[in-house]
Amino acid sequence: MRSAELVAFAIIIGAVNLFFHTNPGFVRGPFNPYLILPIVVAAYYGKYYGFLSLGFSIATAAGALPPALKLLHPESWSPDYWSRLFEDGRIPLAIAIGGVYLFGIIRDTYTSRIDRLRERLKTVSREKGLMGRRLRGLDAVNRELEERISSQEDSITALYNRVQELYSLDLAKILDALLETVQRFIGAEKASVWEYRADSRDLVLRASVGWDPGGRAETRLAVKDTIEGWVFRNNRMFSIKLLVQYSNLKGMDTGRNLLTVPVLGGDKVWGVLNIAEMPFAKYNAYSEKLLQMIVTLAAPALEKAVEYDAVVRQADIHPITGFPSFSHFYTVLQKEIQRMSVQKETMSVIIVELVNFEQIRGDHGEEKAYSLLVRITERLGRLAHERARLFHYKSDNQVAFLIPHLDYDGASLFCLEVLGAVNEEDWMIDDAPQPVETALGYAAFGEKPMNADEMLEVAENLLEMQKV
Amino acid sequence: MRGFEIFRTAGDHFVARTPRTAMKAVEAQVLPMEAFITLGTSVKSLAEEPYDLLEIERVLSREDLDLATNRLLVDVFRKLTGNPDQEIALFAAESINLIENRYNRAIEQRKEELDRDGGAHALLELVRLYYEYAQLNRRVASMRDFYLREARGWLEKLPDTLQAGFAAVRPMVMVFVELGLYDRAVMTIDQFGSREEQTSYLLLRAEVEFRRRDFVAVFEICTRLLEREDRLSEEQRRLAAYWLGRE
Numbered sequence: 058m059r060s061a062e063l064v065a066f067a068i069i070i071g072a073v074n075l076f077f078h079t080n081p082g083f084v085r086g087p088f089n090p091y092l093i094l095p096i097v098v099a100a101y102y103g104k105y106y107g108f109l110s111l112g113f114s115i116a117t118a119a120g121a122l123p124p125a126l127k128l129l130h131p132e133s134w135s136p137d138y139w140s141r142l143f144e145d146g147r148i149p150l151a152i153a154i155g156g157v158y159l160f161g162i163i164r165d166t167y168t169s170r171i172d173r174l175r176e177r178l179k180t181v182s183r184e185k186g187l188m189g190r191r192l193r194g195l196d197a198v199n200r201e202l203e204e205r206i207s208s209q210e211d212s213i214t215a216l217y218n219r220v221q222e223l224y225s226l227d228l229a230k231i232l233d234a235l236l237e238t239v240q241r242f243i244g245a246e247k248a249s250v251w252e253y254r255a256d257s258r259d260l261v262l263r264a265s266v267g268w269d270p271g272g273r274a275e276t277r278l279a280v281k282d283t284i285e286g287w288v289f290r291n292n293r294m295f296s297i298k299l300l301v302q303y304s305n306l307k308g309m310d311t312g313r314n315l316l317t318v319p320v321l322g323g324d325k326v327w328g329v330l331n332i333a334e335m336p337f338a339k340y341n342a343y344s345e346k347l348l349q350m351i352v353t354l355a356a357p358a359l360e361k362a363v364e365y366d367a368v369v370r371q372a373d374i375h376p377i378t379g380f381p382s383f384s385h386f387y388t389v390l391q392k393e394i395q396r397m398s399v400q401k402e403t404m405s406v407i408i409v410e411l412v413n414f415e416q417i418r419g420d421h422g423e424e425k426a427y428s429l430l431v432r433i434t435e436r437l438g439r440l441a442h443e444r445a446r447l448f449h450y451k452s453d454n455q456v457a458f459l460i461p462h463l464d465y466d467g468a469s470l471f472c473l474e475v476l477g478a479v480n481e482e483d484w485m486i487d488d489a490p491q492p493v494e495t496a497l498g499y500a501a502f503g504e505k506p507m508n509a510d511e512m513l514e515v516a517e518n519l520l521e522m523q524k525v
Numbered sequence: 526m527r528g529f530e531i532f533r534t535a536g537d538h539f540v541a542r543t544p545r546t547a548m549k550a551v552e553a554q555v556l557p558m559e560a561f562i563t564l565g566t567s568v569k570s571l572a573e574e575p576y577d578l579l580e581i582e583r584v585l586s587r588e589d590l591d592l593a594t595n596r597l598l599v600d601v602f603r604k605l606t607g608n609p610d611q612e613i614a615l616f617a618a619e620s621i622n623l624i625e626n627r628y629n630r631a632i633e634q635r636k637e638e639l640d641r642d643g644g645a646h647a648l649l650e651l652v653r654l655y656y657e658y659a660q661l662n663r664r665v666a667s668m669r670d671f672y673l674r675e676a677r678g679w680l681e682k683l684p685d686t687l688q689a690g691f692a693a694v695r696p697m698v699m700v701f702v703e704l705g706l707y708d709r710a711v712m713t714i715d716q717f718g719s720r721e722e723q724t725s726y727l728l729l730r731a732e733v734e735f736r737r738r739d740f741v742a743v744f745e746i747c748t749r750l751l752e753r754e755d756r757l758s759e760e761q762r763r764l765a766a767y768w769l770g771r772e
Contacts, residue, residue: 199565203544206568207584208594215573241572246663269666298768301744312738337732342767 059106066094067113071122078130081138082118084145091118092153096160103168104161111157115150118142211242216351223358225438226365226446232264235320235330235355240266242347243316244339245332250320251278251285252328260285260328267334284314285329292326294318296345315340318352323360365446375449377427380434386448386457390509393459394502403503405468407445407458408516409437409475412494412524414454421486429484429491430456436482437475465501472497496523531559543580544568572597576605578613585620588627592657595624599661628658649693651679656696659703669703676700691722691729698729707737724756728764744768 070090074083083089091114099107119142127134135141206212219238223231232250239245247267251260260278280286287309288295295317300307316332330352335344368389373382381389390406397404411417411430418426434456438445445458463471475497484491498520500512507515531538539555541547544565550556571581584590585598598620605617632654639647655676662668677700689697694717701710710733718726727750734742747768754762 199544203565203568204584204594207571207580208597209570210572210597212570212573215570218573297740298744298770300740302770337735338764340735340767341764 059102060109063098063106063110063113066098066110067091067117068121070094070114071117071125074118074122075125075129078126078133081122081126081133082142082146084142084149089146089149089153091115092149092156095153096156099157099161100164103165104158107157107161111153118146211347216242220351220354221442223355224442224444225358226362228359228362228366229264231355231358231362233266235351235359236264236266238351239330239332239348242351243332243344244336246335247333248331249333250328250330251289253280253289253326260289263328282309283311284309284317285331288317288319288329289326292319294345294349297340316345316348318348320352320359321356322363323356327359327363375427377424378431378434378449380447380449380456382449383451383457386450386459387509389446389448390459390512393461394507394509394512397461397502398506403462403464403467403501405458405460405463405465405471405499405501406512406516407460407468407472407475408450408498408520409434409456409458410450410452410496410498410520410524411454412496413492417486417491421491425486429486429493430454433479433484433493433495436478440474440478441471463501464503468499468501472499496520498523529559531557531563543583572601576601578616581620585623590624592660595657596661596663599624603664624661625658628654628661632658645684645687645689648679648683649687649689649697652676652683652700653693653696655679656700656703659700673700673703677704687717689717691719691725694718694726695729698733702733702736707733724750724753724761728761 073090074081077083080086083091092111095107095111095114098110119139123134123138126138209215216238219234219241222234223238225231225234236245236248236250239248245267247265249265250263252263253259254261257277258280260280260283262276262278278285280289284295284306287293287306295306295314297315300310313333314331315335318330319326320328320330322328330348332348368385369381373385374380375382393404411433414426414430417429434447437458438447441458441460444462445460448457448459449455450457460468460471476495479493479495484493498516498518500507500515500519502512539550541550541556541560541564544561547556547561547564551558551561569577571577571584581598581601584594590598602617602621602624606614606621608614608617632651635647635651635654638644639651655672659669659672659676662672676696680697680700683697694713697717698710698713701707701713711730714726714730714733718730727746731743731746731750734740734746747765750757750761750765751769751771757765
């Protein structure tokens with residue numbers, strides 16, 4: 058197609074040349090269309106077509122033009138036509154060959170570069186398309202995984218948080234937290250915790266979850282002839298699939314137990330935890346291990362809470378706040394100092410005084426004033442990550458915190474946090490904000506040996522200094 | 526060390542709170558890629574306390590949440606309704622309302638569809654929606670039972686010639702299980718259990734027997750399941766093996 062176009066151009070030039078028959082081949086003069094055309098063609102289509110066009114031009118000037126001249130303009134025709142054409146046209150022809158070659162090379166180089174760029178652009182845009190598709194896919198996967206994690210109830214970090222919540226001295230709170238952990242991680246729908254009472258030699262219900270209020274029938278279980286009792290006596294886990302293998306257990310089954318584990322308080326069995334209902338898919342080896350793990354992790358916290366519970370039960374308890382009295386605090390402090398001396402550990406005593414307690418008591422009555430004191434104390438207990446034991450101190454408006462593993466620096470930092478927490482929060486009585494003024498005193502055991510009196514003296518001195 | 530500079534220079538640059546904002550900041554060359562990687566790999570569970578209310582709100586804004594996520598959200602919101610901060614408590618109550626309204630809307634749409642076309646698909650969807658609604662209220666026995674009874678009412682209207690896949694059959698079976706109608710649950714499995722999905726139906730049957738507390742039957746089903754071990758997924762194999770004491 059392109060060749061035909063070049064032939065046509067050559068013929069047109071030949072035809073024009075017939076009008077200028079006195080200058081055949083346009084060899085005389087500065088402008089020779091026969092030779093300009095191949096150069097233009099070379100610049101436009103490349104050197105191959107440039108030389109082809111040159112061939113057609115030569116063929117026209119030397120082949121087709123002479124017979125046409127002989128026919129139409131015989132006076133311009135002579136037998137030395139070709140020798141004159143060659144004589145006059147050889148230099149322009151040589152220049153044209155050079156021009157065609159040069160422009161052709163430039164054009165071919167340029168074109169190949171453009172082709173390479175085009176190829177690269179195609180590759181880049183194809184890769185971009187693929188990348189976009191991959192990105193959309195990864196984005197969807199990322200979103201899905203993100204949502205799977207965020208809707209996960211049994212992640213290891215969640216377990217850590219739950220275990221941290223177990224560290225409280227309030228036994229009832231620990232047992233509730235334990236059951237909630239079991240609910241979340243094992244999927245337990247009904248679960249209960251039973252405490253062994255040595256005096257009555259039976260198991261007493263301490264906490265349960267999943268039953269409608271008033272829906273529970275038993276609150277005491279015999280240690281003999283019950284699965285809970287068997288678990289307690291043998292310090293072994295019970296799993297419902299054991300019923301298929303062991304007939305002695307089958308005799309004890311009342312349809313109450315799916316998984317039952319002994320609950321340790323320190324290194325001795327304190328009671329049992331029973332799961333009465335759970336999803337089938339969750340009943341597997343993983344849940345069994347997880348349940349044992351949760352109970353093991355709860356053991357140290359439970360031991361401390363059980364100890365504290367025993368102290369509280371025997372102690373002189375304040376009728377409104379429920380905190381043990383100063384005399385108990387003093388006894389516990391002495392025991393702890395002895396223990397810390399042997400174990401070479403640190404411990405701090407922090408006394409918090411509600412300075413305007415009397416004014417609050419006068420304005421709102423005793424019950425509301427103590428209720429505010431309890432709320433403040435609970436808030437501070439959370440600050441201490443529930444590690445602190447709480448007692449009343451010498452005056453009604455004073456409470457003492459006994460915090461293990463807290464040295465002098467830690468205690469001073471904790472006191473700063475306490476002041477921050479008390480000042481940040483809006484303390485309300487009857488929906489009205491109540492200004493709260495607190496004073497703090499602290500002392501730490503660990504760096505130098507001190508007895509209980511010396512510790513309390515240090516703390517009281519700091520407390521008095523604040524009030525000045 | 527490379528990659529940790531972002532923490533050392535904290536305070537000098539924009540701090541992204543979510544992986545999405547971190548990615549946008551990385552695209553705008555405001556933050557290095559490490560910012561996205563750190564946040565992207567530190568996603569925490571919605572149930573983890575202290576609750577991330579912004580993240581909870583973001584997840585809640587999605588309309589197409591599955592049952593597990595909805596259940597988790599409702600549990601979190603129920604806990605938050607007791608928050609001393611009244612704004613948070615109100616947000617929690619409104620959010621529970623929002624989730625329940627989504628279910629109510631979907632149920633109304635299915636009922637309209639049923640009135641219009643009378644198709645079995647709408648009936649199956651109604652059963653599923655009521656079952657899920659009951660699951661959301663599983664800790665409030667009266668509400669759970671109400672929605673389960675509603676689901677059962679629609680189940681009774683299903684034509685005998687109905688063809689349904691496992692995904693539709695499971696809620697039907699579970700409605701009967703939750704209502705303690707174990708024989709009806711087994712009959713439903715027998716009616717719809719297809720040969721192609723026999724493993725899934727066997728496991729569902731085991732679940733029914735487990736809830737019925739017929740553990741010998743569960744043991745037998747697990748024995749049958751392990752006979753076709755090559756067709757079981759790893760999770761299914763482990764579950765069956767656990768029952769037979771092989772795990």
